[in-house]
Amino acid sequence: MRNVSFGTHDAKASAVVLGLWRTKTLDADAVGTLLDAAEAAEINMLDTADIYGDGRCEEILGEALAARPGMRDRMLIQTKVGIRRHPRAATSYYDFSYEHIVGGVEASLARLRTDHIDSLLLHRPDVLMEPEEVARAFETLRLTGKVLDFGVSNLTAAATARIQSCLGFPLVATQMQLSCAYSPAIDSILNVNTKGERGAMRDDGIFAHATEHDMAIQAWSVMQAGDGRGSFMGNPDFADLNAVLERIGGERGVSASAVAVAWVLRYPAKMQAIIGTTRPERVTESARAADVRLSREEWYEIYAAAGNKIP
Numbered sequence: 001m002r003n004v005s006f007g008t009h010d011a012k013a014s015a016v017v018l019g020l021w022r023t024k025t026l027d028a029d030a031v032g033t034l035l036d037a038a039e040a041a042e043i044n045m046l047d048t049a050d051i052y053g054d055g056r057c058e059e060i061l062g063e064a065l066a067a068r069p070g071m072r073d074r075m076l077i078q079t080k081v082g083i084r085r086h087p088r089a090a091t092s093y094y095d096f097s098y099e100h101i102v103g104g105v106e107a108s109l110a111r112l113r114t115d116h117i118d119s120l121l122l123h124r125p126d127v128l129m130e131p132e133e134v135a136r137a138f139e140t141l142r143l144t145g146k147v148l149d150f151g152v153s154n155l156t157a158a159a160t161a162r163i164q165s166c167l168g169f170p171l172v173a174t175q176m177q178l179s180c181a182y183s184p185a186i187d188s189i190l191n192v193n194t195k196g197e198r199g200a201m202r203d204d205g206i207f208a209h210a211t212e213h214d215m216a217i218q219a220w221s222v223m224q225a226g227d228g229r230g231s232f233m234g235n236p237d238f239a240d241l242n243a244v245l246e247r248i249g250g251e252r253g254v255s256a257s258a259v260a261v262a263w264v265l266r267y268p269a270k271m272q273a274i275i276g277t278t279r280p281e282r283v284t285e286s287a288r289a290a291d292v293r294l295s296r297e298e299w300y301e302i303y304a305a306a307g308n309k310i311p
């Protein structure tokens with residue numbers, strides 16, 4: 001498994017990360033089996049969030065880890081804070097206040113049955129955030145040893161830079177949705193200075209910002225077509241893409257899904273791909289993506305087969 005140097009303690013984090021968003025209906029045994037498959041495939045980083053299953057996903061992860069002596073110390077645990085359920089309106093909202101960040105982490109630690117979180121991300125932008133207040137919360141969590149490293153998720157480059165300007169230590173990671181069939185961050189680079197939709201920059205250049213500041217870029221939903229269209233894997237709406245992924249997989253001796261993950265990892269930065277399957281055998285096969293470095297010919301062919309026009 002390829003690693004990236006992660007965070008301020010130079011941890012070696014696997015390029016493929018196991019995401020636990022879809023585990024809320026599983027029990028601790030089933031999550032444990034996923035963890036075993038991940039570990040056997042040399043995945044050593046787990047991604048969850050306090051909001052996944054309203055805490056349930058952290059809870060079952062904590063239970064599964066507790067049943068596996070020593071595994072917690074072999075894994076880097078990343079969780080997220082900042083999304084809340086509204087007490088009255090049928091909506092979520094965002095809260096980067098000191099109280100919510102610090103209190104949220106305390107609750108996550110209890111559910112995860114651990115004394116520290118390796119990486120904490122702010123989940124989605126809180127338009128009302130005060131960067132100095134976020135920094136104060138991060139400082140408290142860092143000084144008490146409850147969180148080792150910090151990052152952001154779905155934040156613009158400008159918002160990331162505002163938080164960073166108040167911090168005495170670096171933000172180490174950012175998360176953004178990216179797959180070969182859902183790639184606004186790539187589309188805007190390729191269609192630079194064009195007037196059409198695909199030239200629109202929707203993330204304020206977070207990939208360039210992250211690369212310049214040595215932050216890990218963690219792609220989420222690497223198998224999804226985005227916009228509620230489900231997975232592109234085996235999806236007849238993406239027949240050309242599947243044919244190319246299958247062919248390259250055959251040539252490389254890996255599965256089509258490993259090739260799809262390898263496409264994300266090929267971006268020249270400190271890339272990580274978070275896989276979200278709930279099936280152990282798919283963890284095993286997707287993890288092999290880290291052994292594949294796609295050629296430029298392969299990478300652009302996959303992008304085009306996903307229906308993207310190359311200008």
Ligand SMILES: NC(=O)c1ccc[n+]([C@@H]2O[C@H](COP(=O)([O-])OP(=O)(O)OC[C@H]3O[C@@H](n4cnc5c(N)ncnc54)[C@H](OP(=O)(O)O)[C@@H]3O)[C@@H](O)[C@H]2O)c1
Pocket residue numbers: 018019020021022047048123153154175176219220221222223224231233257274275276277278279282
């Ligand atoms: N920061 C954020 O805002 C954010 C948002 C979303 C997700 N995330 C993180 O990213 C992780 C991954 O997201 P995701 O679950 O959308 O990832 P994903 O790997 O793109 O999607 C997994 C889903 O695709 C299905 N799938 C269908 N065919 C597949 C195949 N051949 N190989 C693998 N999966 C296939 C899986 O079904 P099976 O389970 O049956 O395999 C599962 O339902 C989450 O767990 C979470 O940690 C972060």
